[in-house]
Amino acid sequence: MKRGLLATADGALFRGVAAGADGVAVGEAVFNTSMTGYQEIITDPSYAGQVVVLTSPHVGNYGATAHDDQADVVHARALVIRSLSRRSSSWRADQPFDDYLISRGIVALSDIDTRRLTRHIRDRGAMPVAVGSDVDEAELVALAAAAPSMSGQDLVSSVTTTEPYFSAATRERVGSVVAYDFGIKRDIVTSLNLRGLDVTVVPATMTADETLARHPDGVFLANGPGDPEPLTESIGAVRGLLGKTPIFGICLGHQILGLALGASTFKLPFGHHGGNHPVRNLIDGTVDITAHNHGFSLDLGPLAGTSRPVTMGKPDPSPGSLTMPRQRSTIVDTPYGAIRPTHQNLNDGTNEGLACLDIRAFSVQYHPEAAPGPNDAEGLFDRFVEAIEANRA
Numbered sequence: 267m268k269r270g271l272l273a274t275a276d277g278a279l280f281r282g283v284a285a286g287a288d289g290v291a292v293g294e295a296v297f298n299t300s301m302t303g304y305q306e307i308i309t310d311p312s313y314a315g316q317v318v319v320l321t322s323p324h325v326g327n328y329g330a331t332a333h334d335d336q337a338d339v340v341h342a343r344a345l346v347i348r349s350l351s352r353r354s355s356s357w358r359a360d361q362p363f364d365d366y367l368i369s370r371g372i373v374a375l376s377d378i379d380t381r382r383l384t385r386h387i388r389d390r391g392a393m394p395v396a397v398g399s400d401v402d403e404a405e406l407v408a409l410a411a412a413a414p415s416m417s418g419q420d421l422v423s424s425v426t427t428t429e430p431y432f433s434a435a436t437r438e439r440v441g442s443v444v445a446y447d448f449g450i451k452r453d454i455v456t457s458l459n460l461r462g463l464d465v466t467v468v469p470a471t472m473t474a475d476e477t478l479a480r481h482p483d484g485v486f487l488a489n490g491p492g493d494p495e496p497l498t499e500s501i502g503a504v505r506g507l508l509g510k511t512p513i514f515g516i517c518l519g520h521q522i523l524g525l526a527l528g529a530s531t532f533k534l535p536f537g538h539h540g541g542n543h544p545v546r547n548l549i550d551g552t553v554d555i556t557a558h559n560h561g562f563s564l565d566l567g568p569l570a571g572t573s574r575p576v577t578m579g580k581p582d583p584s585p586g587s588l589t590m591p592r593q594r595s596t597i598v599d600t601p602y603g604a605i606r607p608t609h610q611n612l613n614d615g616t617n618e619g620l621a622c623l624d625i626r627a628f629s630v631q632y633h634p635e636a637a638p639g640p641n642d643a644e645g646l647f648d649r650f651v652e653a654i655e656a657n658r659a
Contacts, residue, residue, distance in 0.1 A: 268399040270375035272346060272383070273406040275394040275413065280383055284399035285350050286367035286374030290406070292413045293317040293343035295395040296561065297384040299540030303638020304363070305334040308342040308372070311425040311449030312517065312559045314491040315416065317344045317395050318539075321384055326363030329354025336451040336637060340370050341425060341491075344397045346383065350376040373397055391535045392416075392561060416561060417533050421492030422500070422518070425449045426470040433458075433465045441483035441654050444468055446500065448490025448518045453637035457644065458486065461651050471499045474506025484512040484654045487519025489633065493562060494521040494531050501525045508602045508625055512657050514650040515629035517560055523629045524564040524620060527600045534616070537561035538631075541639030544612040545619075545632060553612065556632035557639025563616045564631065566607055569598040597623070626653045 268284040274295070297319040298307055304325050308318055325347040345367065354362050367374045375397055387393070394413030396406045426447045433455050440462035445455065447467045458465050466480060470490070477485060485507055494501075504526040507513060515523040521531050538558035545556045597606045603624025609631070611618050619630040634643040 270378070270397070270399045271401060271403065271406055272375060272378060272395055272397045273403065273410045274386065275410045276390065277407055277411075278386055279403065279407075280378050282375045282377035284374070285347070285364055285376035286345065287371045288399060289371075289373050290396060290398035290401055290409065291317065291344035291373040292394060292396045292409050294392050294413075294416050294561075295319055295346075295383070295387055296392050296537050296539050297321055297380075297387055298559075299542055300557075300638050301541070303541065304345075305330050305366070306336050306453075306638045308340050308345055309334075309336040310451055310489075310559060311337050311341045312489050312491045313342040314421045314425050314449065315419065316342060316491070317346060317397060318342045319346045319380055319383055319387070320348075321380060323348045323380070324351060325349065326351035327354065328356035329359025329361060330363045330366035331358045331360045333358070336453060340372050341449075342372070345372060345374040346378050346380065346397065347374070347376050348378060348380045373399075375399075387536050392537055417493055418496060419492050420496040422448045422470050422490045422497055425491060427467055428469060430466055430468045433467070435459050435462045435464050437462050439464060440651060441658070442466065443484040443486050443654070444477050444480055444482040445486040445488055446470055446472065446503075446519065448488050448497075448500065448522070450488035450490075451635065451637060453635045454488060454516075457635045457647050461647055463651065470497065472503060473499075474503045474510075477503065477507060478510060482511060483658060484514065484650060486650070487513065487515030487522055487629065489517035489519065489559065491518070493533070494518055494525060497522060508622075508627060512650070512653040513627040513629075514646070514653070516633060517631060520619070520629035520631045521560075521562060521564050523627060524566070527602055527605060527620075527622070528569055530565045530568050531562045532565055534561055534563050538611065538613075541636065543632065546610050546612050548608055548610055554642035555640045556643050557636045558632050560631065564620070566598060566617060566620070569600055569605070570596060626657055628653075
């Protein structure tokens with residue numbers, strides 16, 4: 267076994283063994299609390315530029331299969347785990363998980379104290395790290411310290427499709443949608459196809475006029491990696507689509523819709539990554555357990571005339587804040603009509619959804635397709651279909 271080492275930007279060292287391909291990888295370390303779905307996690311384009319730390323203590327026990335990939339390549343820069351299973355026991359497996367990592371050239375470390383590493387990230391915030399095997403400590407620390415912050419980076423351009431492509435409905439057709447690819451997962455397209463929607467996936471830079479020329483029945487804004495604020499072309503395109511076609515956004519798409527409406531975003535201390543985040547519906551009071559993968563959050567404060575929430579991983583207790591624990595569905599005005607926050611994260615109080623009241627547009631911060639995660643929120647796809655049918659009527 268080769269010795270493995272992880273160095274953080276603030277100089278902490280974590281020792282383990284190599285479990286993937288040889289080499290060194292650098293990226294922002296984030297921890298994911300999902301118990302399963304390791305393959306879907308590392309192939310999610312939203313993890314571009316990041317080193318994924320899995321808090322689940324035992325990884326690889328059901329092997330790997332091409333059917334679980336969410337993209338053609340692994341987008342996570344590297345993977346860090348506590349214990350790698352020596353054998354896979356699932357009938358679905360095509361190969362052991364360590365062989366999967368090696369065949370795709372992914373640097374991975376096992377036997378790392380992920381509990382200590384997770385506490386380090388939680389207490390000090392997400393930070394760059396460098397990981398590798400049989401490498402010099404000082405060199406690895408220097409690489410981590412020199413790595414840039416995720417803030418201000420346009421990572422979408424590295425994952426979006428370069429050309430539009432089409433995926434046909436897999437049940438009785440009810441309409442067609444254009445899906446902006448900010449880092450779209452395969453299971454999202456599948457979820458739309460299963461509801462009778464033809465899907466044309468387009469580059470993140472497609473203009474509103476180019477999209478409307480396709481005469482879609484609706485527009486879907488997908489998930490994706492990094493900071494949403496540098497995506498000025500995409501934000502401008504959404505502004506040109508508001509009020510002209512139904513819009514549904516998730517994750518990064520939620521943030522882009524919010525920015526198009528006049529809100530702002532801020533970086534979370536360590537992000538939301540995992541399949542067990544409780545989200546409260548502010549309209550009916552119900553709670554869903556949801557899948558998350560994002561490092562930034564939407565702030566509706568500029569629209570409501572309130573200050574930006576405190577970004578220390580805890581809810582903002584200030585009176586009237588749109589992110590306080592007892593947040594209510596406060597209606598605010600935008601150049602595109604009234605909107606209201608619709609969902610709230612119960613761990614830290616941040617915004618998890620919005621709905622436009624005068625035009626057909628809504629979004630959520632989490633993943634209704636899960637992959638991996640619970641299916642509590644999959645009805646949001648049906649809500650999108652309802653909006654399309656209502657608009658047509």
